[in-house]
Amino acid sequence: MQTENRFFDDLAKFINGAAGTLAGMGREAEAAARERTKEWIGGLDFxxxxxxxxxxxxxxxxxxxxxxxxxxxxxxxxxxxxxxxxxxxxxxxxx
CATH class of the missing domain: 1.20.5 (Single alpha-helices involved in coiled-coils or other helix-helix interfaces)
Structure with missing residues (x-):
């Protein structure tokens, strides 16, 4: 018999949401760093x-x-x- 525990369900949803948010922030940070690097290299005399x-x-x-x-x-x-x-x-x- 399985018991329903609303606390663990909510905790799992919260952790999944936080993980997705952190992954999205990581992708945004990587894209921003990539863009800054391109601008910095573009400003050099290459x-x-x-x-x-x-x-x-x-x-x-x-x-x-x-x-x-x-x-x-x-x-x-x-x-x-x-x-x-x-x-x-x-x-x-x-x-």
């Missing part, structure tokens, strides 16, 4: 992966262009040095 990769690609292209320009200057300097050491062509004089 760049996204896409921006980083774009700048990295531009730097590589600029480096390649710089190397090509160095090679071109070296070739022009070599040609200038070769023409300076060669005998100058005789000048035509007016009569």
């Amino acid at each position: 760049v996204s992966r896409d921006e980083f990769d774009a700048v990295k690609a531009m730097a590589a292209a600029a480096r390649d262009e710089g190397d090509a320009l160095k090679a071109r200057v070296a070739a022009l300097e070599a040609a200038l040095a070769a023409s300076a050491t060669a005998e100058p062509a005789p000048r035509k004089t007016k009569k």
Whole structure:
């Protein structure tokens, strides 16, 4: 035979309600902490992966262009040095 004890039923309902409330508060606290963290990190000077990769690609292209320009200057300097050491062509004089 089962006895009905209203006190234990009410206590169980109260504990279940408190547990649900605490779980909801925990979820809200986690969401708020997550949002604050996003705001804090967003305020820092971080760049996204896409921006980083774009700048990295531009730097590589600029480096390649710089190397090509160095090679071109070296070739022009070599040609200038070769023409300076060669005998100058005789000048035509007016009569």
